[in-house]
Amino acid sequence: MAGPDTRKTTGSAAKPSLMELAGERLGRGLLAIALPLAVLVLWQLSGKNGAVAGGALPTPDRVWNAWLVWAFGKPGPMTLSPYVGTWADAIYFSAMRVAKGFGLAVLVGVPLGIIIGWSRLAASMVDPTIQWLRPVPITAWLPISIAIFGISDFGAVFLITIGAFYPIVINTTQGARDVDKNWIRAALMMGASQWDILRRVVLPAALPSIFTGLRIGLGIGWTAVIVSEMVAVKSGLGYVLWDAYYVGRMDIVIADMVSIGLFGFLSDWAIVRLERWVLKWRRLQNFNQ
Amino acid sequence: MGTISLRGVSKVYGGARAVTALDHVDFEVAEGEFVALLGPSGCGKSTLLNLVAGFEGLSEGTLSFDNAPVTRPGPDRGVVFQEASLLPWLNVWENVVFGPKVQKLDRSDYEPRAREILKIVGLEAFHEALPVQLSGGMRQRVGIARALVMQPRALLMDEPFGALDAQTRLSMQALLLEVWQKLKTTVLFVTHDIDEAILLADRICVMTARPGRITRTIPITLPRPRSIDDLTSAEFNRFKALIMAEMRGGHH
Ligand SMILES: Nc1ncnc2c1ncn2[C@@H]1O[C@H](COP(=O)(O)OP(=O)(O)OP(=O)(O)O)[C@@H](O)[C@H]1O
Numbered sequence: 355m356a357g358p359d360t361r362k363t364t365g366s367a368a369k370p371s372l373m374e375l376a377g378e379r380l381g382r383g384l385l386a387i388a389l390p391l392a393v394l395v396l397w398q399l400s401g402k403n404g405a406v407a408g409g410a411l412p413t414p415d416r417v418w419n420a421w422l423v424w425a426f427g428k429p430g431p432m433t434l435s436p437y438v439g440t441w442a443d444a445i446y447f448s449a450m451r452v453a454k455g456f457g458l459a460v461l462v463g464v465p466l467g468i469i470i471g472w473s474r475l476a477a478s479m480v481d482p483t484i485q486w487l488r489p490v491p492i493t494a495w496l497p498i499s500i501a502i503f504g505i506s507d508f509g510a511v512f513l514i515t516i517g518a519f520y521p522i523v524i525n526t527t528q529g530a531r532d533v534d535k536n537w538i539r540a541a542l543m544m545g546a547s548q549w550d551i552l553r554r555v556v557l558p559a560a561l562p563s564i565f566t567g568l569r570i571g572l573g574i575g576w577t578a579v580i581v582s583e584m585v586a587v588k589s590g591l592g593y594v595l596w597d598a599y600y601v602g603r604m605d606i607v608i609a610d611m612v613s614i615g616l617f618g619f620l621s622d623w624a625i626v627r628l629e630r631w632v633l634k635w636r637r638l639q640n641f642n643q
Numbered sequence: 644m645g646t647i648s649l650r651g652v653s654k655v656y657g658g659a660r661a662v663t664a665l666d667h668v669d670f671e672v673a674e675g676e677f678v679a680l681l682g683p684s685g686c687g688k689s690t691l692l693n694l695v696a697g698f699e700g701l702s703e704g705t706l707s708f709d710n711a712p713v714t715r716p717g718p719d720r721g722v723v724f725q726e727a728s729l730l731p732w733l734n735v736w737e738n739v740v741f742g743p744k745v746q747k748l749d750r751s752d753y754e755p756r757a758r759e760i761l762k763i764v765g766l767e768a769f770h771e772a773l774p775v776q777l778s779g780g781m782r783q784r785v786g787i788a789r790a791l792v793m794q795p796r797a798l799l800m801d802e803p804f805g806a807l808d809a810q811t812r813l814s815m816q817a818l819l820l821e822v823w824q825k826l827k828t829t830v831l832f833v834t835h836d837i838d839e840a841i842l843l844a845d846r847i848c849v850m851t852a853r854p855g856r857i858t859r860t861i862p863i864t865l866p867r868p869r870s871i872d873d874l875t876s877a878e879f880n881r882f883k884a885l886i887m888a889e890m891r892g893g894h895h
């Protein structure tokens with residue numbers, strides 16, 4: 355028996371020092387940033403006079419400067435460019451639409467998914483319709499959305515709701531279907547009503563898959579907001595993207611793309627944090643805590 | 644009439660090939676009696692218990708509990724599952740008070756009781772722990788506590804210690820003996836462990852498979868209170884020899 359060996363491995367596995375932890379985090383941070391940094395450097399170096407590929411693509415420094423003006427510039431009375439100090443507005447409009455559309459999709463998708471997953475009757479009534487409508491991409495909903503809501507905020511919200519709804523409802527259904535039979539039996543044995551079962555057993559049991567649906571749904575929500583703003587609304591990151599392209603401001607186009615990526619990432623991160631907090635019991639079950 | 648009463652009960656599982664899990668079973672458990680159902684795997688022990696619990700419907704016969712036909716599960720029959728089947732997102736305390744809470748009982752009524760029961764099963768220091776943070780034996784003790792807190796008229800236990808190691812199993816049997824000797828609740832206890840059945844039960848019903856039937860009932864007259872020391876007594880071994888002969892020999 356290799357006594358000392360065993361002790362050493364369990365010792366370091368049980369309690370890594372603070373320094374080790376900090377070092378590990380730093381190492382992982384550096385690894386994560388290496389690739390984008392390399393791309394930026396290459397991109398910058400391959401440009402001449404602030405442009406790459408014969409002028410079609412601006413270099414990172416020009417994008418950065420354009421973003422500074424877009425974000426922090428003070429428009430004077432004679433400013434004609436819409437890209438001075440309006441970045442926060444664009445973010446706000448898009449984010450609000452995503453929040454509204456996504457919120458609506460959650461409000462409809464989660465309860466509906468729970469009911470479809472729980473009741474065979476509801477499943478045979480609603481599920482086929484959902485499955486038929488699902489292959490229709492959100493872009494195909496654009497004309498009807500404009501026809502009904504016009505060039506308005508709600509058109510965008512509608513598209514986001516549709517886009518986010520499917521992954522949410524489908525994953526919730528799956529989660530509600532996979533509930534351990536003995537959890538239900540235990541609850542029934544303890545005197546739970548059907549409503550108690552749905553709320554206190556099926557819903558929490560389905561939460562891990564619900565969160566999967568939320569993450570996918572939110573991603574689609576960001577796609578939908580950009581698409582609808584490019585076509586059907588006159589504000590937000592999607593509108594700026596298309597508008598800047600038309601007036602040849604590729605620096606703004608790229609700054610806009612980076613902003614979409616950043617806020618998409620942030621909102622996903624927020625959901626992951628929420629998930630970690632809500633599903634603590636689940637995390638403790640996992641091999642990789 | 645007993646607390647639990649089965650008359651000519653059959654259970655056939657449908658499907659491509661129908662399985663007769665129980666075939667015209669007559670079975671009674673009297674008030675305050677501890678009855679063990681003993682038999683090989685697949686003989687229909689769980690099926691019988693699930694029928695009494697109201698988890699499944701019978702195909703034939705009559706089944707009553709406290710002189711009323713069983714139609715659905717309810718808190719008058721506390722079930723202890725083999726794998727505990729606690730709700731993993733609730734901590735120990737929340738699992739134990741789940742029953743009284745959904746029954747909308749008065750807090751001041753059930754909270755002291757829940758605390759006391761958790762103390763009896765040795766978990767007073769683990770109220771906040773989640774099921775994943777407990778050992779198998781501890782989880783099973785929560786399972787027992789959650790059934791007891793409802794003050795059920797009967798406890799239905801389906802191989803509750805089947806998944807535990809030998810030592811934990813012994814301590815759980817000791818705990819159950821202690822609790823039962825205090826409460827004297829009616830217990831229907833499913834097991835395929837002969838020692839466990841003799842140690843705990845007033846009466847052992849031996850089942851055989853294909854078709855599922857109760858072939859023999861053996862009263863265990865070991866004096867009470869019992870303890871796990873009885874496992875090595877001469878009288879204990881007489882019962883063991885008798886039951887082993889019964890199970891090997893099959894039908895009489
Ligand atoms: N839901 C079901 N559908 C079809 N057949 C079933 C079902 N449940 C049990 N059976 C069948 O009924 C018979 C009795 O099963 P049961 O689970 O009652 O046995 P058991 O005595 O509890 O066995 P074990 O000791 O392995 O738990 C078996 O042949 C089994 O295959």
Ligand SMILES: [Mg+2]
Nearest residue numbers: 688689690801
């Ligand atoms: Mg069984």
